[in-house]
Amino acid sequence: MALTLTLSAGTGTSTVGAKISVSDAESGTFTEIPDLQEVPEMGGDPEQIDVTTLKDTVKRSIPGVKDLGDLSFVFLYSKANYLELNEKLDSKTKYFWKVEFSDGLIMSFEAIPNLKLAGGGVNTALTYSINMSLQSEIVPSSTSTGE
Template sequence: MPGLLSKDTTLSVKSGTGGAYKVLEHLMEVPEMGGDPEKVEVTTLSDGVKKYINGVKDLGDLSFKFLYDNEKVDSNYRVLKALQDANTKASYKVEYPDGTGHEFEAYVNVKMDSAAVNAAMTFSAGMSLQSDITVTNPTP
């Protein structure tokens, strides 16, 4: 029976051209990847039913959730917050345990999540997409 556990899913980042992706530690949630095209109505006066064609795909913003870490210079929070403060577009890659990847470019917006008694501190990284999402399939 085919199936895949989300364990070991990663989000990596690289800024600028060239260089390698750096895995952002303590990832807790990955949003849906992809989007639905908007419907464009093309009904004419001679049609008995409404007709549509696919329009532009709206991928929306992607929101990733992390366990908060701000202890070191290369901590997940500091890396993403620095990109936000510099208003820097970066490349991101989500990779699943089977090797499937989703790559995209985005601006990031970091915000602390709400705090509660006896709960882990988390933050969210919202991605404003600047490209389509490129899917790479696993290699055997």
């Protein structure tokens, strides 16, 4: 069966309006974490397993396990938000996360979070990050809003 795609040229999508939310249950109530500043690259490449033999004239490989790496989301610092997240998000517990974009794309995953206060410098706003140790695939889905 031949691959048939019905793709069209895009106009681009801004990250304005992107948000991340968390829940302790997959079907539970998700709470948005405010003041998101940066969303990391989401996805991964499989490790390459070398299957080259001495008869080959080029290196050959097959895909192995996909390495999604860790995700790091950056937030504008708020003392109250930082302290509440630090108190309530256990760095040994898996939570359910959703990243939603303005065009309706949703990226869902399970991850263990770790909070980290960023360093600062002259003329910089204080930020903190939530680094995610992924425990599942990142699953894309869509809402009915947007394109």
